Amino acid sequence: MCGITGWVSYGRDLGTQDRVLRDMTETMACRGPDAAGTWVAPHAALGHRRLAVIDLPGGAQPMEVATPDGAVAMVYSGEAYNFTELRAELRGRGHRFDTDSDTEVVLRGYLEWGEQLAEHLNGMYAFAIWDERTEKLVMIRDRMGIKPFYYYETADGVLFGSEPKAILANPDAEPVVGLDGLREIFSFAKTPGFAVWEGMRELKPGHLAIVDRNGLRERCYWQLEVGDHTDDRDATVAHVRELLDDIIARQLVADVPRCTLLSGGLDSSAMTAIAALQLAEQGETVRSFAVDFPNQAENFRAIDVAPTQDTPFVHAVAEHVRSDHDDIMLDGAALSDPAVRAAAVAARDLPIGLGDRDNSLYLLFKAIREQSTVALSGESADEIFGGYPWFHDERKRDADTFPWLVDSPLTPSGLLDPGLSAQLDLGSYIGDNYRDAVAAAPLKDGETGLEKRMRQVCYMHLTRMVQTLLDRKDRMSMAVGLEVRVPFCDHRLVQYVFNTPWALKTFDGREKSILRGATRDTLPESVANRKKSGYPGSFDPNYLRAIQAQAAELIATDHRVLEFYDADRLKAATTADGATITHEQRGAIERSLDFATWLDQRNPVLKLS
Known part of the structure; x- marks a missing residue:
């Protein structure tokens, strides 16, 4: 894991641009705290920050x-x-x-197969190769988009980086955000390839881009495909288990301390249990970590996506698999600390977070990093196996929009400035995005009814929603130099389950039937039967009071963020009682604080016409 950046210019000698290259590279220091390196040729400059995980002495870069x-x-x-x-x-x-690193394997794989190298790889990766023989830059991103990759075309070449901040450190990149960028920020409907900043693109998952003197061209090397699923229930469950055993074994390979992120849900618990079995064969004990909050039992309020507390289930799994377990306790004061918010917003590069859930994830990863360098996460199992409540709610599932946005407080259009809200027209933007997503979903010939609809819904989750969550996981973890691996995003598993009929995915009348069937033998019964519960939020009243006070200060100081929010409605949210405040009001407070922080950090040039 690392942070990468670079620059190709066919119209100048980049040997004279060492200072700019160093500035671009240093923006990735958090992603790679162990070492830094640069490489310069007349028309190409590469920068690297390293987080050493495999072959610690031999994997130095650029290679x-x-x-x-x-x-x-x-x-x-x-x-x-x-x-x-x-x-x-x-x-x-x-x-x-010359080394034992996977980096050298990838580089020599390019020498053997050229651009077709991507089709040989299993993993999470984003990399760029400058081929001096043809003066060509090859940029490749993994199939599911686990690792981020951005590029920005210039008059005579391209800039690229793991994160936008690396590109924006180059004076050739202008920090401009237009109306479409704001629509992306406020809509929670991530558009594949769209990077918010004007002129910048995100290399799509499963894509590669080539830059040469003829310009830039991007092509797809992998995408979800439809096919016949011929395995019966028992064979399907057995194959999923075989895949998980192989995937987790591969992802436990590291030359540094490893752990798992354990929430007590089916996904993370199954992953932790399988890891525990495999490590026990090597005489090792699995490490596990969970997040918790003081007085959570008294303050907890059940919501649709999080109906139960995690802690009892976490402890049941930890005891069952005999993991070396730690709960990371985070109180309201820590979660509401403006410095923590600033770190989380800086990590994401954009004010598109989930409030206390972003801040707590950042603090959780920071605490884990003190003991481990690599963590395995259960992220993306819900998208793959159909775990979210709206998969099973006919009204939301069949709505003419993204199912996760039905009745959601994530799009605070009612709390935006009325003039801006009219300009953005988020309803139309989300609607257009949704129709594009539906049209892109591959269908089998003659597929109709529920099977057709669930194919579309699953595809939307695997190409839209999962990107939002993977991006969040990557940014928060790499901001503290922690590598998080996501076994459920192995493309073999994703492709196999994608073609499994919906009736088979719900064969026991519940969500994630196949995953439950494949891993039930490793789990406590209470966890195997637990209903889906999302990453927990804090219900600490001290947190709410603190962020209300911070938002009130924005209003009192007439911060420029008020150009975007309805000041009267925001003020009402800052004085709402903790027992009656709505999810939309709390979300607006958190998003306005994030937005104000981002404006202060980035000072973007906003084009509102």
């Missing part, structure tokens, strides 16, 4: 291979989980290796 026709250099972020097999295959093809 270069000299050929008779010119150098081939790479900056790489992520992990190739099949690097051992690929190294053996490449050795059989005559390649010699």
Whole structure:
């Protein structure tokens, strides 16, 4: 895992731009706290910050291979989980290796297969290769978009980076956000490839881009495909278990301390239990961590996506699998600390967070990083196996919009400034986005009714919603130098389950039937039968009072954020009683604080016409 950045310019000598390259690279310092490196050729400059996970002494970057026709250099972020097999295959093809790193396997894989290298990889990765032989830059992102990758075309080349902040550190990139950028920020309907900043693009999952003297072109090398599912229930459940056993074994490989993120839900518990079984065979005990809040039992309020508290289930799993477990306690004072909010917003680069859930995730990862460098997460299982409540709510599932936005407080259009709200017309923006998502969903010939609709709903989750959550997980973890791996995003598992009929995905009349069937033998019965409950929020009244006071200060000081929010409605939210405040009001307070923080940090040029 690392942070990467770079610059290709066919119209100037980048050997004179060392200072700018260093500035771009240093924005990625949190992603790579262990080492820094740069590489410069006349028309290409690469920067790298390293988080050492595999082959600690040998995986330094940028990595270069000299050929008779010119150098081939790479900056790489992520992990190739099949690097051992690929190294053996490449050795059989005559390649010699100087390190034990997966980085060198990827680089020499490019020498062997060129752009087709991407089709050989299993993992999470974002990397760029400058091929001096043809003066070509190749940029590749993993199939599910686990690792981020952005680029910005210039008059004579391209800028790229793991995060927008690396690109914006270059004077050739203008920090401009227009109306579409604001629509993206406020809509919670992530558009594939759209990066909010004008002129910037996010390389889509499963895509690669080539830059040469003829310009930039992007192409898809992997996408979800429809196919016949011929396995019966028992065979399907068995195959999912086989895949999970293989995936988790691969993702436990590291030369640094590892752990799991344990919420007590089916996903993280199954993952932790399988990891515990595998590590026990090696004489090791799995480490696990969970988030908790003081007085959560007294303050807890059940909501649709989080109907039960995590802690009793977390402890049941930890005891069952005999993990070395820690609860990370976070109180309202820590969650509402403006410095924590500033760190979370800086990590995300945009004010598109989830309030206390972002702040707590950042603090959780920060605490875990003191003891581990790699963590396995159960993220994305709900999107793959159909775990969210709205998958099973006919009204939300069949609505003419993204199901997760029905009755959701995530789009605070009612609390925006009325003039801005009219300009943004979020309803139309979300509607257009939704129709694009539906149209893109691949369907089997003759597929109709519920099967057709669930194919569309699953596709939307796997290409839209999952991107929001993976991006959040990556930014919050890498902001503290923690590598988080997501076993459920292995493309083999995703593709297999995508083609499983909906009736089979719900064969026991519940959500995530296949995953439950595949892992029930590893779990306490209470956890195997637990209803879906999302990442927990804090119900600490001290947190609410603190953020209300902070929002009131924005109003009192006439902060420029009030150009975007309805001051009267925001003021009403700051004085609402904790027992009666609505989810929309609390969300507006948190989003306005995030937005104000972002304006202060980034000072974007806003084009509102």
